[in-house]
Amino acid sequence: MESIELLTYFVLAVFVGFEVVSKVSSTLHTPLMSGANAIHGIILVGAVVVAGHADSTWKLILALLAVLLATVNLVGGFVVTDRMLEMFGGNKKKRSEGAAS
């Protein structure tokens, strides 16, 4: 791909990235960080490509290691963020454990 094209994507994405989180309250800093953390787990796509093109055993093993790490980042990241946010919505549907004294 044309490198100038990639540069265009990069610069535009920088501005979008700044813009979308510019008004976040401190309450949501942790979930936002965790969500952003999950999003960069998309490196899994890169790891899959590299593993799929590996032409020797050691490369395949290393690439599969990358697949493993990236999967943990991606899947775990979204699950743990969801768990955090579940707590925020938890006021409406009262759970039984809250009543125990």
Added chain:
Amino acid sequence: MSILTQEVEALLYLFAAVCFILALRGLSSPKSARRGNLLGALGALVGVVTVFLAEELSNIAWILIVIAVGSAISVPASRMVQMTQMPQLVALFNGVGGGAAAVVAFLELSAADTLGFLIAVAFTIFVGSVSFSGSVITFAKLQELMTTRPVMFKGQPVVMVVLTLVSLVGAVLLVLDGSFLLGTALLAAGLIMGVLVVLPVGGADVPIVISLLNAMTGLAVAASGLVLGNTLLLVAGTLVGASGTLLTRAMASAMGRSVSNTIFGAFKGGSTAGSTEVSDRPVKSGSAEDVAILLGYAQRVIVVPGYGLAVAQAQHTMYELAKALEDKGIDVVFGIHPVAGRMPGHMNVLLAEANVPYEVLQEMDEVNPQFKTADVCLVVGANDVVNPAAKTTAGSPIYGMPILDAGEAKQVVFLKRSMRPGFAGIENDLLYEPNTTLLFGDAKDSLSKVLGAVKAL
């Protein structure tokens, strides 16, 4: 399989990228946060499925098995982790992402042809490995596997300067020759660098560093997108890099720190004032009944919850006590410091888990003017966030951090495990004030005793 045409592939990646943008946007507001996160997961799913359908891949069985294993490890880990330990889990997830990016770039070395390409490879290897080892150290600090104080050794600044130069030279050589040997060297330099950068960071600043490393992993992923010519990686990584940078600055300013001060503060020296003294100055300690009387005859009580409350799993008991006081007509609010707990907003998550209504949680700016009129400030398992040293002691590691003005209340009650200093490792003069009462013990035990005594009043 290459079932999909290039156009369809590009469109699906675009869809995934839009999902990520909407996810970050959603996560910035409480109402849409959960939906935002699910959108992000949808985008990720579309992205991963697309790569299988669009690329000519071998070893697919292996890849799928490893993905299944990774999910089988990470889902239970995320589901079962205590909410108090969540920050270190996020740090760990961030680190493995950085590690994955470094490995991906490393393996692409042999395919590298152009100069720009090789620069992107070198960048990804180095930044990814810094992020990996740095995150491992933050994990160890948060998990208290190692000391939470800044760790320094003699000549550390020199070592870091030398290492930086070595890394730069290594990166340049790698760009010129592109051998796996130099790639490995750069990987190693990055790993050492990550350790050295994070070691001198004091416990209270660790969240800022996690956020910074998160942004760095984002940039490494973006660079790996350049390496692989994959727009989704480029856009998603850049989004995280940019939003993460902004978030890091927002967090730092919520703690009254600058980002550079966080990283290099320990090198300026004099910042560990009072960190090791375990004081034998006299304090006034009371019984649960004394505390109950103070609380029971107050009109306004402000509760300042801290990490100790969360560690003792005392959120529910805390809320019971607040309700018991309210039944007596006492006005109770919770003053939440932005960094109460281990990360910004962590305490809100923990109290929400205990069904404490959102309305009684007040942020620092709201609650600070109210301390003057409060009869009792009940500090449960918090220390640094009410430490007046942040205002008065210029050499203190937390100097400049905004604090809750607990000392302005007529009476201050600390529920503490021991006289051990807080996470930042510094003494709190507020403990020795004449209007301060201490109740030692596990937060949950103490709170249930106080609760019993309040009910008996």
